[in-house]
Amino acid sequence: MTGPVPRTVLITGCNRGIGLELVKQLLAKPNPPDLLFATCRSPGTPQCQELTNLAAKHPNLSVISLEATDPGSVAEAKKEVEKQLKGRGLNVLINNAGIMPESTLESVDEKDLLNVYTVNVVGPVLVTKAFLPLLKKAAQVNPQAPMNWTRAVLINMSTIGSSIAKVSENFSWMQVVSYRCSKAALNMLTCCQSLGYKKDSILCTAIHPGWVQTDLGGSEAPLSVEESVKGILKVLCNLTEKQNGILLDWEGNTIPW
C-alpha cells in the first residue's frame, strides 16, 4: 500500500486475528497514524499480550477497553479516546469485532440468533453512534477534500457469506445461518449509514476480508492474515465516493449484496 495514511484510527477487536494484524501493518507504515486506538475487551490480560507489547514499543498506539455490546463500556471508551484526541477528530473507524458460532438450519435457535446479532450488529451500531461526533469532526477539517480515508471513513467488517446473491455458491459447505443473517443485517446498516452520513462526508463501506486463517476462519483457510490485511489496507487507501455503501472484498472487487 502506498499513499497517505489517516492520522487517527480506531479498530475494534484488536487482540487477535484481522484486528491485530491491521494494527501491526498500520504501525509498520513509514507514515503511521499519529494515534491508533486498538480496542479489546480486556487490556492487560494474557489474551491481549501482543497488543500490550506493541504499545510498549509504539507511543502512537493506545490500547482501549471496549466491549462492543455494552453501552457503558462503549461510552467509557469514547470518553477516553476523545480525551486522548485533544480536540482532533477520528479519520477512520473500523468495526472489526465479530463472532461466527456453528449454526445450522437444524441447530439455529433464539439464543444463537440473538447472541450473534448482538455482537455483529448491535455492537457496530453502538460503537458507530458513540464515535460519530468524532468522525464528523474529522470530516469537517477540510470541507473541500474528497471523501476518502484521510478524511472520514466508517468500515464494517462483513463477509461474502452475507451475500444473498452468492449464497447458493457456498451454502453446502458453510451453513453458519445465524452469522449469515447477522452480516446481511450489517450490510443493510452499512447502506443506511452511507446514505445518512453522506451529508457529513463520511464514507461508509463494508469489507469482506477473504477466507482468512484466524480463530474464526480456521486453519484450512487459504489466505494468511498478513495477505488479507495487506489487501484490505490497499482497498481502504483507494476508497473514493464511488465505493460508498457497497460491499468490497480484500482485493477491491465489488460483491453483490
Ligand code: NDP
Ligand atoms: P477472530 O475470532 O480472530 O477475532 C475476533 C475479534 O473480535 C477478537 O478480538 C474478539 O475479542 C473480538 N470480539 C468478539 N466479540 C466481541 C465483543 N462483544 N466486543 C468486543 N470485541 C469482540 O476473528 P477474525 O479476525 O477472523 O474476524 C474479524 C472480522 O472479520 C469479523 O467481523 C469476522 O466476521 C470478519 N470475517 C472474517 C473472516 C475470516 O475468514 N477470518 C471471513 C469473513 C469475515 P476476544 O478475544 O475478547 O473474544
